[in-house]
Amino acid sequence: MSEEEQKKVQQTLASGWVAPAGPSIDEFEENLARRYESREVVTLNSGTSALHLALIMSGVERGDHVLVSSFTFAACANVVCYQGAIPIFIDSEGDTWNLDSKILSDYLADCDQLPKAIIVTHLFGMPAKMDEIVKVAKAYNVIVIEDAAEALGAKINEKDIGQIGDFGILSFNGNKIITTSGGGSLICTIEEKSRAIHLATQANSGKNEYDHHEVGYNYRMSNVLAGLGIAQLNRLESFVDKKRQIFDRYKGELNDYFDFLEEPTDFFSNRWLTTCTLKEERREIMALIQFLDKQNIETRRVWKPLHLHQAYRDFSFHGNGVCEEIFNKGICLPSGTGLINDQQEYVIKSIKTWFQS
Ligand SMILES: Cc1ncc(COP(=O)(O)O)c(C=O)c1O
Numbered sequence: 001m002s003e004e005e006q007k008k009v010q011q012t013l014a015s016g017w018v019a020p021a022g023p024s025i026d027e028f029e030e031n032l033a034r035r036y037e038s039r040e041v042v043t044l045n046s047g048t049s050a051l052h053l054a055l056i057m058s059g060v061e062r063g064d065h066v067l068v069s070s071f072t073f074a075a076c077a078n079v080v081c082y083q084g085a086i087p088i089f090i091d092s093e094g095d096t097w098n099l100d101s102k103i104l105s106d107y108l109a110d111c112d113q114l115p116k117a118i119i120v121t122h123l124f125g126m127p128a129k130m131d132e133i134v135k136v137a138k139a140y141n142v143i144v145i146e147d148a149a150e151a152l153g154a155k156i157n158e159k160d161i162g163q164i165g166d167f168g169i170l171s172f173n174g175n176k177i178i179t180t181s182g183g184g185s186l187i188c189t190i191e192e193k194s195r196a197i198h199l200a201t202q203a204n205s206g207k208n209e210y211d212h213h214e215v216g217y218n219y220r221m222s223n224v225l226a227g228l229g230i231a232q233l234n235r236l237e238s239f240v241d242k243k244r245q246i247f248d249r250y251k252g253e254l255n256d257y258f259d260f261l262e263e264p265t266d267f268f269s270n271r272w273l274t275t276c277t278l279k280e281e282r283r284e285i286m287a288l289i290q291f292l293d294k295q296n297i298e299t300r301r302v303w304k305p306l307h308l309h310q311a312y313r314d315f316s317f318h319g320n321g322v323c324e325e326i327f328n329k330g331i332c333l334p335s336g337t338g339l340i341n342d343q344q345e346y347v348i349k350s351i352k353t354w355f356q357s
Helices: 003-014 023-033 047-057 075-082 101-110 130-139 190-200 223-234 236-254 285-294 322-329 341-356
Strands: 040-044 065-069 086-090 117-121 143-147 167-171 184-188 274-278 330-333
Touching: 003 223, 023 040, 023 223, 040 047, 040 190, 047 075, 047 117, 047 143, 047 167, 047 184, 047 190, 065 075, 075 086, 075 117, 086 101, 101 130, 117 130, 130 143, 184 190, 223 236, 236 274, 236 341, 274 322, 285 330, 285 341, 322 330
Parallel strands: 065 086, 065 117, 117 143, 143 167
Antiparallel strands: 040 184, 167 184, 274 330
């Protein structure tokens, strides 16, 4: 957080607009929407609420099927369950770690019940192959929801991701590339924007009274946090540069020990987290994580595929083990934009010590 963020929050507080409505929300939404050619943005209190609204607006109801990348964060499956619908997990491809369009295509060709929607995550900031995924989905009339929670600033052919599918979502949670401490956004068409705001503000249809015709949600972002978002968004490009520098340095120094994902042609990753997989079969990722912990270096495993969690054990998985293999060998290295050179040097040295011991 710089002085710019503090000033903007103070200005927003001084304006008296401390509700989930106000000029900072409008400004934040306009600034975000400039990144998308013909889409609008609705700011919400989390990326999870954005995913939930996207499903509701896609018409997903009890008993419907929704395809979900297995290799992602739990929110993607949880929102399907909120609707009483059934998540069906799809494996990743090796070169982006994102939803495999070939497995998707085989599934759609064979399934007894077509899904209403697909949630595709752009994992760790690497774009999924949207052209292929959208082409397959459209052939079966399936709605595509892009989960760009981790991928603000990532692009395909110089276009921000999140606008290629029918809906996109962003997260501004504390660990994301820009943050409002907690928050998110739905990327949708102009026609869908007012419906999304209606649903996100308890679906009140009254003007000077409360009049509800359907169930609504309390999902709107606070105007105070939108102020923080405006200032953070101004710094997005510098954050992406820093994340990419961190990635390049790890890759340059640790290439002998790990495989790092390359960007496919015309893809631009925001490198939100530097992730990589062990080259050597005999090495154990948990042993490295525990060793680094002892050096006071916090690392994490990559996301555990959703189909391996107890919460989703009743739902099916379609694939051939790619995301499980990445999970077994993968690690997220310290990648905060506050990481200074000496700290990164220490991380690199410690990792080399472990491999050479
Ligand atoms: C891939 C992915 N999807 C969805 C979410 C949910 O966003 P939020 O935490 O803002 O609800 C997150 C992260 O938190 C995420 O990493």
